[in-house]
Amino acid sequence: MGQIYLVRHGQASFGSANYDQLSELGQEQARLLGEWFAGTHQQFHRVVCGGMKRHRQTADACIAALPKLSRIDLDWETDPDFNEYDHHEVLVKHRPEFDDPGEVKRFLASSPNAKYAFQDIFQAAMSRWMSGHYDGEYREPWPAFQRRCVGALRKVMAGAEKSQSILVFTSGGTISTICQHILNLQNKQVAELNWSLVNCAVTKLLFQGDRVTLSTLNSYAHLEWLGKPHTVTYR
Incomplete structure (x- = not known):
C-alpha cells in the first residue's frame, strides 16, 4: 500500500x-x-x-x-x-476595497481583535465563492x-x-x-x-x-x- x-x-x-x-x-x-x-x-x-x-x-x-x-x-x-486558490481574488470579490493593501492594513490596525475580525470577513468571502451564485466572476x-x-x-x-x-x-x-x-x-x-x-x-x-x-x-x-x-x- x-x-x-x-x-x-x-x-x-x-x-x-x-x-x-x-x-x-x-x-x-x-x-x-x-x-x-x-x-x-x-x-x-x-x-x-x-x-x-x-x-x-x-x-x-x-x-x-x-x-x-x-x-x-x-x-x-x-x-x-x-x-x-487565489485568496486575494476570493477576498476582493467580497470586499472590493481590500484590493488596496493599505486598506487591509488600516482595517487590521483599527480592529480591536484584528485576527478574528479578518477571519470572519474571509469566511464570508469563502462562502460567496463556494455558493455557486457568482461563478462567472472568478477566474477559477x-x-x-x-x-x-x-x-x-x-x-x-x-x-x-x-x-x-x-x-x-x-x-x-x-x-x-x-x-x-x-x-x-x-x-x-x-x-x-x-x-x-x-x-x-x-x-x-x-x-x-x-x-x-x-x-x-x-x-x-x-x-x-x-x-x-x-x-x-x-x-
Missing part, C-alpha cells in the same frame, strides 16, 4: 508585500518536520511540490534536514495543480478548484509504483479540498477544516490502485515536541 504525505507549507509572510515566501518561523517549521522524518527513519521515493515559492521553500528546508543517503535518489517534480470558480485538486491527487496516485511513499508540499485549501473528496464533506466543512490546518502539519493518505483513504489529519507533533507554543501557527 502506498502512502502520500500532504504537507501544508510553513508560515508564510502574511501582511507583507509578498505573501508567497516563508517567514523565518516558517523555515524553522519546515526544518523541524525534516528532523522529525529523519528521527523516525521515514524513507521517501518522490517529492512533489506545488508551483508556489512557499511550497518549494518548505520542501527545500524539510528535505535538507534528512540524512544525505535519504536525499540522493529522491525524484522531484513540480505540479502547479497543487497550488492554492470553486468547482474548477475542486476538480484541479482531485485531479492532482489522482495524477500522483496514477504515477506511483506499489508501496511508494510520496511527499507532497502544498497548501491548506488544497489539502482541505482533497479531504472533502475522500470524506464526502460539505463545502462549509471544507472551509472550517481549512482554518484548522497548522502550518507544516502533515495529512497522511493511504492508497492502492485508485482507492485512497485518510490515515492521519493535520498531524503536527513535530512542532510540539520542543515545548514552544510559538512554533504552532495557522496563518
Whole structure:
C-alpha cells in the first residue's frame, strides 16, 4: 500500500508585500518536520511540490534536514495543480476595497481583535465563492478548484509504483479540498477544516490502485515536541 504525505507549507509572510515566501518561523517549521522524518527513519521515493515559492521553500528546508543517503535518489517534480486558490481574488470579490493593501492594513490596525475580525470577513468571502451564485466572476470558480485538486491527487496516485511513499508540499485549501473528496464533506466543512490546518502539519493518505483513504489529519507533533507554543501557527 502506498502512502502520500500532504504537507501544508510553513508560515508564510502574511501582511507583507509578498505573501508567497516563508517567514523565518516558517523555515524553522519546515526544518523541524525534516528532523522529525529523519528521527523516525521515514524513507521517501518522490517529492512533489506545488508551483508556489512557499511550497518549494518548505520542501527545500524539510528535505535538507534528512540524512544525505535519504536525499540522493529522491525524484522531484513540480505540479502547479497543487497550488492554492487565489485568496486575494476570493477576498476582493467580497470586499472590493481590500484590493488596496493599505486598506487591509488600516482595517487590521483599527480592529480591536484584528485576527478574528479578518477571519470572519474571509469566511464570508469563502462562502460567496463556494455558493455557486457568482461563478462567472472568478477566474477559477470553486468547482474548477475542486476538480484541479482531485485531479492532482489522482495524477500522483496514477504515477506511483506499489508501496511508494510520496511527499507532497502544498497548501491548506488544497489539502482541505482533497479531504472533502475522500470524506464526502460539505463545502462549509471544507472551509472550517481549512482554518484548522497548522502550518507544516502533515495529512497522511493511504492508497492502492485508485482507492485512497485518510490515515492521519493535520498531524503536527513535530512542532510540539520542543515545548514552544510559538512554533504552532495557522496563518
